[in-house]
Amino acid sequence: MYSKATIAGHPVHPTMLVGFPVACYTGTLVGFAVYAATGHQFRLNPAIALNVVGVGSALLAALPGFVD
Known part of the structure; x- marks a missing residue:
């Protein structure tokens, strides 16, 4: 994948930053439930x-996403 x-040659957006919001939103859903x-x-x-x-x-994850 080109980014x-x-x-160090590895894309930043999909591999490192997207998991944090997904985990936090899942924790939010569980906490509200x-x-x-x-x-x-x-x-x-x-x-x-x-x-x-x-x-x-x-x-924060949206910034490198816009760069891509």
């Missing part, structure tokens, strides 16, 4: 934090 954004099932506020705070990290890492 303009590379580190547990909160909806139990109603405990303790599970809501990490879900919100994961959502914020997921959006931030998605924006």
